[in-house]
Amino acid sequence: MRLDGPGMRWGRHRSELLLHLRCLILGHQWVDFVDHLVHGHRVTLPAQPVPAQPYTAKPQRATA
Structure with missing residues (x-):
């Protein structure tokens, strides 16, 4: 089930x-x-x- 769309923010809970x-x-x-x-x-x-608890994305490593 997708929980994404424009402006949607979903915390785990x-x-x-x-x-x-x-x-x-x-x-x-x-x-x-x-x-x-x-x-x-x-x-x-x-x-x-x-x-609401904000979603904290994991920092992405730069790929070279």
């Missing part, structure tokens, strides 16, 4: 969260997951969003 959702869809478990959420198991989010 956030991309892993999306990967979990994708696994639910591909594993045909999405309906069970939604049913789990609807029947009282609510996701509580913090009052303030967690700041």
